[in-house]
Amino acid sequence: MKFTFLFIFGVFTIFTCLKAQEKWNLKTCVEYAMNNNLSVIQAQIQADQTGLTRTQNYFSRFPNLNGGVSGAFNSGNNQDPTTFSRVTENYLSAGLQLQSSADIFNFFSKKYSLQSSVWDEMSAKANVNKVKYDIGLTAANAYLQVLLARQQVKITAVQVDQTRAQLENTTKMVKAGALPELNQTQIEAQLSMDSSNYYSALGNAQQALLNLRNVMSMDPAQPFDIEEPEVEKIPVESIADLQPDLVYAEAKQNQPQQVGNRFRVQSAALAKKSAYFSRYPTLSTFASLSTNYLSFNKRPLYNKVITGYQSTGLVADAGNGVLYDVQSPVFTNTSVAGYIRPGKLWNQFTDNFRKSLGLSLNIPIFNGSAAKIAYARAGLNLKSAELQLSQDDLKLKQDIQSAYTQAMTAMQKFEASQKAVFSSEQTFAFSQKRYQIGMLSIFELSSSQNNLFRAKLEYNLNRFDYVFKMKVLEFYKGKGLKL
DSSP states (O other): OHHHHHHHHHHHHHHHHHHHOOOBOHHHHHHHHHHHOHHHHHHHHHHHHHHHHHHHHHHTTSOEEEEEEEEEEEOSEEEOTTTOOEEESOEEEEEEEEEEEEEEEOTHHHHHHHHHHHHHHHHHHHHHHHHHHHHHHHHHHHHHHHHHHHHHHHHHHHHHHHHHHHHHHHHHHHHTTSSOHHHHHHHHHHHHHHHHHHHHHHHHHHHHHHHHHHHTTOOTTSOOOBOOOOGGGSOOOOGGGGOHHHHHHHHHHHOHHHHHHHHHHHHHHHHHHHHHHTTSOEEEEEEEEEEEEEEEOOEEEEEEEEEEEEEEEEEEEEETTEEEEEEEEEEEEEEEEEEEOOOOHHHHHHHTOEEEEEEEEEOOSOSTTHHHHHHHHHHHHHHHHHHHHHHHHHHHHHHHHHHHHHHHHHHHHHHHHHHHHHHHHHHHHHHHHHHHTTSSOHHHHHHHHHHHHHHHHHHHHHHHHHHHHHHHHHIIIIIOOOO
16 A cells, blocks of 8 residues: 555656656757856856956056055164164154156057957957857757757657567468568567667667757756747748858858957057057156154253364365364263153154155167067967958858758758658558558558658658758858747
8 A cells, every 4th residue: 555655656746747847949948058058158257357458458547546554663773764864773663655657658558458458348248149159059959959869769669660560460471371480580680670779769869958958058957858849930031041142241240250350350450559659758747745753762862062073084275285184073972951752643744744746758778679579469469360350251151151051951851851741641542542442451551651650750850950951041140040
């Protein structure tokens, strides 16, 4: 009883999960992949970093302003930072500084650097769209592969059923002595091979679904399955509107890769101008405000008396060859007359307040040819960007031509499968009439019916393939995937 309850509960749970599992259509899969694929997220991060560089270049044009606070403990023989006299004692010092500078001449280097970074940001955003488009196309292709794999499962299943029916009929005839046992053995071998193909097709279908999940960067534990769209309802442009030259003309203007390449060429051209003007002298202005504070133990102030004289090393010419040695008095400290104490903090900051304003001219004379090499490198970067633009345009043209050839081939296969379905329908209709009058066995009628079913499956497979190939051409026009 307990086993029966668990079995019923398990079946109910599985049924509920399957019912709750929502099937994803092509549009949902593509949009999810474009928004969640890790490559798209990485490209967006790079675009954000490029935007920060552009912002930094924008604010670099304005004057800078920096403030500072300093403090120190000094011991031994030092220079008094306020009186600049030599003292031998311990004291504390503090300072406040405010500095600013701005470029006056050769502002063009920063100007063109900013404009270059603007084009870089636009190029990075175009690259995000390119990655999204590529991921969307990859997801759509993975979706198609799932559909084709499942159609292949159906085809191999029909083949297994047809071979099994043939085996049953042959077994009866062998038992009746109408056919040798070798025929039965051969069909059994064929059934084993068809069964193997069926299970391989099942595995391929599961792998195709897993590949789609990977493209979408979806959690493997999340329930996921796709729905088979009504392919006849998917809009497809006329092949006349998808000629390679027409598609290339629009793709060259609309494809994110081509748009980003044009932006990169503009950026490289402006970066070259920035490198050119960086070789010019730079005239800058600077200004600063500062003050100091000194804290020390009280210093004694002594009464002094003259205790003698000493030579200064100088002489005074009194005329007629008479020279006098110039001497200075020697003072000796006696009693303490008082003490010197540090002033109050605010008073010292006010008394020691200093300000400066000036100009600075920086003339590049010899710096290891850094500016010259930077300009030459910028020129090579411009040529590289132009070559990349031409190379990608050529590749785009080749890809469009290849996609057009594949679309034409898919169209021909689709039209051929239409004819095969029509022929199979006529054959099955004739088989039914012959069976009704006893001129055809049930096995032959079943084989005719299976052939019709298989032809329809081939028709659906080729139709999916044809529609997708046409969608690839539409995609190259730069208008996305119209689903």
